[in-house]
Structure formats: C-alpha cells, structure tokens
Amino acid sequence: MSDAEAALDAELGAVRPDLALPYAAALPGARAAVLARLWRGLTHEPLPWVARRERAGGDGVTLLLADGRRLHGPAVDPYATDVPVEQVWLDGRPYDRPARLMSALAVPHSAAFAAELDHSAASLALSRAGQPTVAGAPATSWEWEQSVVDGHPFHPNCRSRPGFTAADQLAYGPEHRQVVPLGLAPVDEALVVGEWPERFRDGGRVLVPVHPWQAAHVLKCPLGEVIEAHPLMSLRTLALADDGAHVxxxxxxRLTSSVRDISVYSIETSAIVSDFMAEVASRTDGLLHVTRTLGAVTAGSPDLAAVLRESPERYADTAxxxxxxxxxxxxxxxxPGSPSWLADFSRLALTVCLRLLDLGVALEAHGQNLLVVLSPSGAPVRLVYRDLADIRVSPARLARHGVAAPAMTGRIITDDEPTLRRKLFGALITGTLGATAGSTPVLREALAAAVRDLPPTADLATLTEGPVPTKALTLMRLSPERPGDIWAELPTPLR
Known part of the structure; x- marks a missing residue:
C-alpha cells in the first residue's frame, strides 16, 4: 500500500476493523478509476510539457513529452465514464497507480498533486468498501444524492479529502449515509442577509450552523448545541433533518479543486442574486425553478458563514x-434507460440553459447544481437549479431583452462572451449530459435528436461546431500559481 492507503488502513483498524478487508479489495479498482480520470486529463488538456500527441488507431495514444520521454496508454473517449485504465507506460515502464505515475513524470508541482491522487484513490476505495445496506429505492432527493459513491466523474481528485481521517469520512461523507450533527455557533456581530430563522437565534446573537469538521480543525471550538442533517453530494451542504431545508x-x-469556504461577497450578494434569478426563471414557462436563498450569514470570515436555501423537493409534486x-x-x-429518454433530457436541459444564456444568465449546470424533476413514469419534465454563487450575468444581454441587471458588481457580472459560454457549456456538456450519457456515441445520438428542435444561435454553435470548452482539471491542480479556472477544448460530440 502507498502512504495514504496505509494510513487509512491503519485508521480503519482502530475505528472499523470490519472494513479492512473490503477496503484492501477495493484498492485496485479505485486506483484504476483515478488513473482513468488522470489519463483523460493528460490526453486532452493543454499541458505545457506535452509536445505533441500521436494516435495509433486501436493501439491507443502516445504523448511525446518536451524532455523526449514517451507516455503511452489507451485511447480515451473524453466523454466516457466508468471506463477504468489499468496501466499506462512511461518510456516502456508500466504504471498502475496514478500517484506513482505523477511522481515519475516529475513536472512542476507534481509532488503535491501526486499526494492528492494517492489520497483520492485511498478515499475512493474506502467509499466503495463502506457502502451500507439500504433497503428499497431512495424516497427523497438527499437519499438519491447519497447514492453517488465515486464522486466527480472526470476529476482525478474525485474523492480527495485531505485532512479527513477514516473516521471523518465515515461520519461525514454522504456516500456513507450518516446523520451529521451541525453545531450552532453563537455570534454577537454578524452580517445577516434575508430572513434568518428564529430557531437560529439566541436573543441578540445569531447562531451559525457549523460543520463538525470545521469546528474541530479550523475554528477549534466545541460544537455546543447541535441540529441533525443529512450530507449531500457537495459534502458541506446538508439537508436539515427536521424540515428538509438545505444549509x-x-x-x-480542499475537495477536488477548491477550498470550500463561503466568501463574504457571496453572502452580501445572496439575496440580490436569489431575487433576480427567481424573476429570470419565471421566463422559462415553468421549465426551470431556482431554490431560493432564505437567509445567509457571515461573521466576517469565509471560515464562519452559512447559507440557508429551499429544498429542491418543493418543486416536485411528490404526492x-x-x-x-x-x-x-x-x-x-x-x-437513462433508453436513447429516447436521454434525448428528451438533453432537449430539456439545452432548451432551458440556452434560453437563459440568451437572456443573459450562464448557469454552472453540472451534476451537483442541476436537478431534474421526473414524472411518475420517469420522464424528465422540468429542472431545478441550486447554489447561485457561481453563475455569470451579462448586463448587455439582459438589456437587449429589457431585463434590469441586478444591482451588484463583482465576479458574477460579465459581458465577455467566451466567459459566458465556458461557464455554461463547460458544466452542461461534460459534467451533465456527457456524464449522464457515459460515452461519445451515446451522447452524439441524444444531442443530434435534441438540437434539431433548437434555434441555430451563435451560442448553440459552441456545441454544434465546437470546440466544446471544459475545465482543465488536471492542469488546474498542476498550476497553483494561476488562480481561477483553466480551460481545455474538446471536440464536439456531434462531429
């Protein structure tokens, strides 16, 4: 075992010895899953130390590195999921572990990234090994979220949770389906936006919900009074057990790429963005609903803040x-159970997201933020979008439709066309439709059926003509000196 794998194994021996054997058995598959994500990034992203790429038919692809070395592996479908990669070869030497491959490449910042990859594979094995027995189909949206075991379908750090022990992961990881006790930290002076509920107040003080990991490792304070909640896909967002609202x-x-704190800017703008998006969503003829922000609070620090949102279930007729x-x-x-289902879902998602983009709003419509309402027969009927912190809004586009821009400045506001299209298509095509289809041929069939019903706009040409933008997830982890997103370009699945 590697260092990270052995560390989790030792911790399991103390807290869950019954998982030691399942964990060891899951390690080879977890390594292959992380290696597949890494190899996809190496094959398709604009890495400065890759001089060129050569394809050799069914024999795979060879990367010619700037220093003269050759890295060879299987051909990679950029939209494929759940296709493990068992080995790649660097100058003829086989590597079956992503961390060891990254260490051998010895490119700038590879040592830190190798440690993350090691932890990602170990954590993924723990996620797979620790699956509880669940009776029956999920009944709530949070139960569906907890059914996602492998994390991000394309990120090599799909399960990287540095700083989390085995006990932490078993207690707080949504895939382990535990109830999490959130602390309520009293704050004398806090910025409160929107309606902060009375149950989260103590006289003149505001009670801020605090994740137990944050309380122990960052704030270094006891939990105190607690409320119970169910962890969701993003780990830091949870559904309150008593009323289902999301906090x-x-x-x-650092989870996958980013440190998951809450900026003061996102708290300050939360009500403005929520009200604005509710108005914009009303222009979609009922095809899109946005979970509204009920209230937000910060103690003036990204380490102590919280946002309370509606549950997405409000927009489904569960009765x-x-x-x-x-x-x-x-x-x-x-x-998707059939090509026709995937085509219907693709048509719904593209119709809604392109309509909003034309109006002037680019959603980050990836697999966590975007939800679909299914009819009793399983047909996709409308969409729900949550977490408005990373949308982009174009005042110029809004003005063309006579819509007033929100009264705010900052990173959300931009008229830059590539930025708007990257925000939408970088999440929607790869992270939503591609991940749902699972391969280019399946995605091509669904999109070909869907785009026939869409007006041929300049925005749609990003998909129909290509290239399609996607986040360069591997390059971003190897470029800590470059803040923000870095982009790669993929061939459109339609060509």
Missing amino acids: KTALSA TGERVVPVGALAATGL
Missing part, C-alpha cells in the same frame, strides 16, 4: 409520484 456550511478543506433527482445521481435511478 451550506463553510468547510475549509403524485414525482421525484427530483440531482443529475449526478441519475445513474443510480437506472436512467
């Missing part, structure tokens, strides 16, 4: 059998 907590740990399912969990529903 987004600060969690100052008639409707379900609301995060797109990232669709595979757990047995969907």
Whole structure:
C-alpha cells in the first residue's frame, strides 16, 4: 500500500476493523478509476510539457513529452465514464497507480498533486468498501444524492479529502449515509442577509450552523448545541433533518479543486442574486425553478458563514409520484434507460440553459447544481437549479431583452462572451449530459435528436461546431500559481 492507503488502513483498524478487508479489495479498482480520470486529463488538456500527441488507431495514444520521454496508454473517449485504465507506460515502464505515475513524470508541482491522487484513490476505495445496506429505492432527493459513491466523474481528485481521517469520512461523507450533527455557533456581530430563522437565534446573537469538521480543525471550538442533517453530494451542504431545508456550511478543506469556504461577497450578494434569478426563471414557462436563498450569514470570515436555501423537493409534486433527482445521481435511478429518454433530457436541459444564456444568465449546470424533476413514469419534465454563487450575468444581454441587471458588481457580472459560454457549456456538456450519457456515441445520438428542435444561435454553435470548452482539471491542480479556472477544448460530440 502507498502512504495514504496505509494510513487509512491503519485508521480503519482502530475505528472499523470490519472494513479492512473490503477496503484492501477495493484498492485496485479505485486506483484504476483515478488513473482513468488522470489519463483523460493528460490526453486532452493543454499541458505545457506535452509536445505533441500521436494516435495509433486501436493501439491507443502516445504523448511525446518536451524532455523526449514517451507516455503511452489507451485511447480515451473524453466523454466516457466508468471506463477504468489499468496501466499506462512511461518510456516502456508500466504504471498502475496514478500517484506513482505523477511522481515519475516529475513536472512542476507534481509532488503535491501526486499526494492528492494517492489520497483520492485511498478515499475512493474506502467509499466503495463502506457502502451500507439500504433497503428499497431512495424516497427523497438527499437519499438519491447519497447514492453517488465515486464522486466527480472526470476529476482525478474525485474523492480527495485531505485532512479527513477514516473516521471523518465515515461520519461525514454522504456516500456513507450518516446523520451529521451541525453545531450552532453563537455570534454577537454578524452580517445577516434575508430572513434568518428564529430557531437560529439566541436573543441578540445569531447562531451559525457549523460543520463538525470545521469546528474541530479550523475554528477549534466545541460544537455546543447541535441540529441533525443529512450530507449531500457537495459534502458541506446538508439537508436539515427536521424540515428538509438545505444549509451550506463553510468547510475549509480542499475537495477536488477548491477550498470550500463561503466568501463574504457571496453572502452580501445572496439575496440580490436569489431575487433576480427567481424573476429570470419565471421566463422559462415553468421549465426551470431556482431554490431560493432564505437567509445567509457571515461573521466576517469565509471560515464562519452559512447559507440557508429551499429544498429542491418543493418543486416536485411528490404526492403524485414525482421525484427530483440531482443529475449526478441519475445513474443510480437506472436512467437513462433508453436513447429516447436521454434525448428528451438533453432537449430539456439545452432548451432551458440556452434560453437563459440568451437572456443573459450562464448557469454552472453540472451534476451537483442541476436537478431534474421526473414524472411518475420517469420522464424528465422540468429542472431545478441550486447554489447561485457561481453563475455569470451579462448586463448587455439582459438589456437587449429589457431585463434590469441586478444591482451588484463583482465576479458574477460579465459581458465577455467566451466567459459566458465556458461557464455554461463547460458544466452542461461534460459534467451533465456527457456524464449522464457515459460515452461519445451515446451522447452524439441524444444531442443530434435534441438540437434539431433548437434555434441555430451563435451560442448553440459552441456545441454544434465546437470546440466544446471544459475545465482543465488536471492542469488546474498542476498550476497553483494561476488562480481561477483553466480551460481545455474538446471536440464536439456531434462531429
């Protein structure tokens, strides 16, 4: 075992010895899953130390490195999921572990990234090994979210949780399906936006929901009074056990790419953005609903803040059998069950997202933020979008439609066309439709059926003509000196 794998194994021996054998058995598959994500990034992203790429038919692809070395592996479908990579070869030497490959490449910042990859594979093995027995199909949207075991379908750090022990992961990881006790931290002076409920107040003090990991490792304070909640896909957002509302907590740990705290800017603008998006969503003829921000609070620090949102289930008629399912969990529903279902879902998602983009709003419609309401028969009927912190809004586009821009400045506001299209298509095509389809041929068939019904706009040409933008997830982890997103370009699946 590697260092990270052995560390989790030792911790399991103390807290869950019954998982030691399942964990060891899951390690080879977890390594292959992380290696597949890494190899996809190496093959398709604009890495400065890759001089060129050569394809050799069914024999795979060879990367010619700037220093003269050759890295060879299987051909990679950029939209494929759940296709493990058992080995790649660097100058003829086989590597079956992503961390060891990254260490051998010895490119700038590879040592830190190798440690993350090691932890990602170990954590993924723990996620797979620790699956509890669940009776029956999920009944709520949070139960569907907890059915996602492998994390991000394309990120090599799909399960990297540095700073989390085995006990932490078993207690707080949504895939382990535990109830999490959130602390309520009293704050004398806090910025409160919107309606902060009385149950989260103590006289003149505001009670801020705090994740227990944050309390122990960052704030270094006891939990005190607690409330119970169910962890969701993003780990730091949870569904309150008593009323189902969602609370987004600060969690100052690096998960996949980013440290998951809550900026003061996002708290300050939360009500403005929520009200604005509710008005924009009303222009979609009922095809899109946005979970409104009920209240937000910060103690003036990204380490101690929280956002309270509506539950997505508010927008599904559960009494008639409707379900609301995060797109990232669709595979757990047995969907897409047919090419026609995937075409209908693609048509719905493209229609809504392109309509909003034309109006002037680019959604980050990936598998966590976007949910689909399914009819009792399982047909996709409308969408729900949550977490408005990373949308982009174009005042110029809004003005063309006579819509007033929100009264705010900052990173959300931009008229830059590439930025707007990257924000939408970088999440929607790869993270939502591609991950749901699982391969280019399946995605091509669904999109070909869907785009026939869409007006041929300049925005749509990003998909029909290509290239399609996607986040360069591997390059971003190897470029800590470059803040923000870095982009790669993929061939459109339609050509």
